[in-house]
Amino acid sequence: MTITHHASEALLLDYATGALDEAWSLAVAAHASLCAECRSALGDMERLGGALLETAPPHAVDDAGFDAVLARLDSVTAEPPALPVASDREYVLPAPIRRYLGGDVGEIPWRRLGVGARQVLIPTGTPGVTTRLLRIPAGKPVPAHSHGGLELTLVFSGAYSDSTGHYGRGDFQEADPTLRHQPHAAPGEDCICLAVTDAPLAFSSPLMRLVQPLIGI
């Protein structure tokens, strides 16, 4: 698997510092699960955070606070070292997504979207942001649309193409209101992807705009 479309540095940095809200963070965490390059960039950002923490002018802590912590240590259970889980099973969805949905692509309640596509909504605590898993039938187009706000897309299986390029497993797309596109799923395999949006899509077709409230996209 070769990932050619990465999360932007600005998005990775907001994730590394903790400034990014949950729904967008889920997209970054899922991409980083599949992309060693972005994981390495995040690691470097955290190292930079460590160096900045160390060089920050310190501020005195309460002695009573230290005593309170010491008193708590007896009742704290230490976490054992993390060991890789031996598994023959191959997952389509990376762990952060499986944790939200309770399973992999074959175990979750897909709902029809009407245009041949299916979706599963992923509940997060970020108000005004919709997080969904989409399944676009192989070889089929998604109706042309632009974006009222930001849209992050991450491919887990199959692929799609639009005017900006070809997106396969692990590839990440950040679309803002300046992009109008018509993604087209590649033939052979349904395209399953994560889509995080903070505004409804703006469909070019009047018919799509008419049915939009009914199909919930």
Place this chain on the structure above:
Amino acid sequence: MSEGTAKTPLEFHASLVKAIAETGDRAAFETLYRYFGPRVKAVALRQGTDPGLAEEIVQETMVNLWRKAALFDPAKAAVSTWVFTIARNVRVDLLRKTLRPEPDMTDPSMTPEGEPPPSEIVSRAEEAGRLHQALSRLPAEQRLVLEQAFLEEKPHTEIATDLDLPLGTVKSRIRLAFRRMRAELGGGE
């Protein structure tokens, strides 16, 4: 420490975390508390947290350090990096009361890292020294945006508003500063 070899501060801190993991060494814990506690507190105060809550963030961070000591891998990170991530997660949890999904390093679907080429395997001590030096040489305007991002946990858009700069300028200053730091770390370029 007793064996008489001069340790860098970084190796010293790593040995303290190991002592906590292996023997529940409270003296080692106190040394780390006295060093990192005031730094974690300073960062929390910079974010406009009231002193009581800043103290709570310090305490939660240090309790988590104790609890997770066995998870610390000195080959992968400096103690300061690890403390930064623990304190960040405590702040997200306590202040913003939100979740921060993370990759699961034990996930069988995780793409493997691949072995780093030998040139990248520099000691963590050497690396931290270089990073600190590079930070001190950074132009003031680049250092300022980095501090706002990492220590004040501001998103790019908020930094731009606060400094009255176009978003593109903030992004490019952060990008330049990060590239420079990465070059010092010997990776990513």
